[in-house]
Amino acid sequence: MRRRVAIHGEEAEINITPMLDIVFIMLIFFIVTTSFVKEVGIDVNRPSNAPVQEQKMSEVVAIRIDETGLISVQNREVDIRAVRANIESELATKPDASVVVISDRNADAGLLVRVIDQARVAGAEKVSLAAMAR
């Protein structure tokens, strides 16, 4: 009788091998598909086409990029390395001003990103992007 009870107890054990198989397959699937690489980038504000209140030009620091890659801050032509200092001095006189980058459609995107980056380094919190009319 005792012997029989023991056998019965052994039979009642759940076989977990199929579950283990599935868990391992899921584990391998997720290990393979996981990609930890995150893109590095900068945020860009693009004013939407919806009607917005016009910003007064006196409260805006405008940076223009023309099609040959010439940069001008408030209508003064400057070098890419001088952009930061120029924006800093503009922001010092107008602390609430927002920075708008107005780029020609044919200008290089790399230059645009560098200008936005320099503006951010100079302390502008929100840099908007606008396109010149076609």
Add this chain to the structure above:
Amino acid sequence: MARRHAVQQEETEINITPMLDIVFIMLIFFIVTTSFIKETGIDPKRPEAETAYKQERGNILIAINSVGEVWMNKRKVELGQVRQMIEQARNESPESSVVIIADEKSATGVLIDLMDQIRLGGVSNISVAAELEGGG
């Protein structure tokens, strides 16, 4: 003698419970961290920037190459298709934001048109990919 043999065999069975614990923890970890990024199919030269930072939620990637072609999901797409594809991608993962990988030499006009299309598709969190200055 036979009885004794049986007892010994039962004792030599390996206890797999700790291994199972670890496997389950790894499984949960990988499920949580997986974010199915869809590659664009091309690898443009990213511009350099000092203030660039990791885009944690950026898992919709769109690339523009140096001649202004738009690539998404490993194939070339037209600008008009982008809006629909963004809406579709947003349905799959509503929390995601868009990262545009624009080549240094691509025209700004394409980038701005693309941003308009993305915004029309319902995603307002847009960033432009950059490389951290100084080999980051």
